[in-house]
Amino acid sequence: MNVYAGLTGIPVVKSSISYIDGQKGILEYRGIPIEELVENSNFLEVSYLLVFGKLPTKKEYEKFVSDIKENLELNQGIIKFLKDIPKTTYPMKVLQGIIPILSAFDENKEVLDEKHHYSSLVNLLGKVPTIIANWKKILEGKEPINPDKTLDYAQNFLYMLTGEIPEKEISQMFDKTLILHAEHTINASTFTAIVVVSTLADFYSAVSSAVGALSGKLHGGANEKVFYMLNQIKDLNQIEEFIVNKLNRKERIMGFGHRIYKTYDPRAKIIKNFLTRLSQLKGESELYKKAIKFEETALKYLKDKKIYPNIDFFTAVFYSYLKIPPQLYTPIFAMGRIPGWLAHCKEYIKENKLFRPTQIYDGGHNIHYIPLEKRG
């Protein structure tokens, strides 16, 4: 028996949700290229596509959006809980902790029932943005802003974060960043979600566990680290020295590299284009200038190893343009990934097989217990 560290290259499911060609830089959701979806669709329509396997009819789409809007508001008990927990609680922990509680307000509790799949989807798509935005306001010592059903999904989220209705072009770009986060085959957090659901635990437990997996800096947590990394650099002229020192110390450059992409991450390419547009609209921010020079310089050293910027490198700069605090970058990634996680849970549960890998034991045998007082 061999151990497949990190399960690299080991298929654990058959799936028709998304496809990556890491050599060519292709990402498709249900067979549709990501570029086409970003150009023509929006996050909620893409969520429907991922979970139900087809684009919705007009009637299905309207019902789906309306069901999500009916689920935007948080129960007062949850808002009180948010107000009472320590302000030092990391936002990803807040999210991970609150999500299972949302199941209390869902009457469809049977994980094998399609009704559970639908109600958990609209409930999570509705409430996760509200949790993130409310937590931001509470951290600022302000009252949370109630969701506004008259706004579209991204507009409402940005409104709850800031109290201001964002410009349409900006909120549309934000919405498209959610499309780019929505799904990415069997990565660490999606794998976590299907492992949990394979035990017949419900979709809320699966998503909460996936949030925990996403929070690590080798996965979704990298976007926040990119912000801090770029901010360590005081001057554009120091970028090369910074990168060389990091590589000499064998440290990872945050926002670079990917297990699957050995070419430019197609998601990063799109977000970089959004940044070009944002810099025209808002002027070139210091972080933007640093990021552009950083990318160019880092590629001099990393391109030969097929290490390119990934989605997290540019989203950090994108969200900073929107004045979103860095601690919220990974929760926003999670908010975008909900449809992907739930699509996989729904697909996996159909032909469920409890995950139970094995191990190669390399410990001892017949070792005898030593009473506490006799241990050295």
Ligand code: CMC
């Ligand atoms: N900076 C410097 N060197 C790197 C980096 C990096 N970001 N990524 C990989 N390498 C080097 C690594 O040091 C190793 O070098 P050597 O062969 O000389 O020891 C080689 O590349 C292979 O590394 P690996 O860890 O086997 O490669 P991997 O495919 O498992 O790495 C990764 C994938 C994402 C864990 C890694 O690229 C990394 O740590 N990146 C930084 C964190 C990051 O940006 N994560 C977000 C990933 S994209 C969002 C998501 O989908 O979660």
